[in-house]
Amino acid sequence: MRIVIKVGTSTLAHSTGRLNIRRVDELVKVMSDLKNSGHEVILVSSGAIGMGAGKLSLKGKPSDIPTKQAAAAVGQCELMYTYDKLFSEYNHTVAQILLTGSDFSHTDRHANFTNTMMRLLELDVLPIINENDTVATDEISVGDNDTLSALVAESINADLLVLMSDIDGLYTADPHKDPSASLIPEIRELTPEILALGGGAGSSLGTGGMKTKLHAAEICTGSGTDMIITNGQNPNILYDIADGKSVGTRFIAKR
Numbered sequence: 136m137r138i139v140i141k142v143g144t145s146t147l148a149h150s151t152g153r154l155n156i157r158r159v160d161e162l163v164k165v166m167s168d169l170k171n172s173g174h175e176v177i178l179v180s181s182g183a184i185g186m187g188a189g190k191l192s193l194k195g196k197p198s199d200i201p202t203k204q205a206a207a208a209v210g211q212c213e214l215m216y217t218y219d220k221l222f223s224e225y226n227h228t229v230a231q232i233l234l235t236g237s238d239f240s241h242t243d244r245h246a247n248f249t250n251t252m253m254r255l256l257e258l259d260v261l262p263i264i265n266e267n268d269t270v271a272t273d274e275i276s277v278g279d280n281d282t283l284s285a286l287v288a289e290s291i292n293a294d295l296l297v298l299m300s301d302i303d304g305l306y307t308a309d310p311h312k313d314p315s316a317s318l319i320p321e322i323r324e325l326t327p328e329i330l331a332l333g334g335g336a337g338s339s340l341g342t343g344g345m346k347t348k349l350h351a352a353e354i355c356t357g358s359g360t361d362m363i364i365t366n367g368q369n370p371n372i373l374y375d376i377a378d379g380k381s382v383g384t385r386f387i388a389k390r
């Protein structure tokens with residue numbers, strides 16, 4: 136299987152913004168093992184801005200663009216240094232790819248990206264992708280890594296995209312507010328009712344970015360890639376996913 140795994144800042148970092156070493160360690164170990172068992176693994180990792188803010192001892196997450204971009208420049212280094220070091224322990228080579236939205240809309244750049252990815256996978260490298268936050272402004276950015284990872288999965292014809300989040304999957308209602316909310320294990324069609332669970336006008340479920348996750352599901356399922364939303368707290372869950380077990384919420388691609 137060609138699997139794209141997206142991890143968010145909440146999975147990678149403590150609330151201080153500093154790296155959650157144990158979590159990242161586990162994540163790298165499982166991904167290395169999946170690769171050893173023959174899967175192609177691609178990582179889309181957030182955390183540049185959060186980690187940069189932590190390293191620069193900024194108070195909270197920066198809101199102005201220059202500070203955000205400066206924090207991303209610092210944090211992206213720390214992120215890649217950490218991944219390179221940890222994956223090396225398991226004998227895997229990583230590559231860094233930084234993209235913005237315009238790399239997907241520009242035909243030549245998109246083709247260059249896809250060709251490079253294919254070659255990296257042939258060379259048995261584990262590509263690690265993030266938005267190029269130091270140059271991306273609102274006009275040209277993808278804006279969030281859920282969408283970015285779906286565009287990546289689409290470009291390289293991945294079999295599966297796994298979004299590792301701070302929630303177990305998509306619920307019928309906000310589980311923080313409604314005790315009767317239940318997890319939806321499988322979605323075959325993105326009906327208006329399902330899309331509304333992402334929080335339309337005035338009805339946000341407060342599930343930490345479910346809207347962008349449903350948008351990612353639209354991109355994936357429309358281009359033949361299944362997508363799973365699962366909790367990033369326990370990276371071992373990736374083994375169950377690779378074994379085809381039911382985990383989180385699975386969006387089945389149109390084939």
Ligand code: GLU
Pocket residue numbers: 143144180181182183184185207265266268278279280281
């Ligand atoms: N590219 C951002 C970062 O690395 C994260 C964007 C997102 O998580 O959606 O900090």
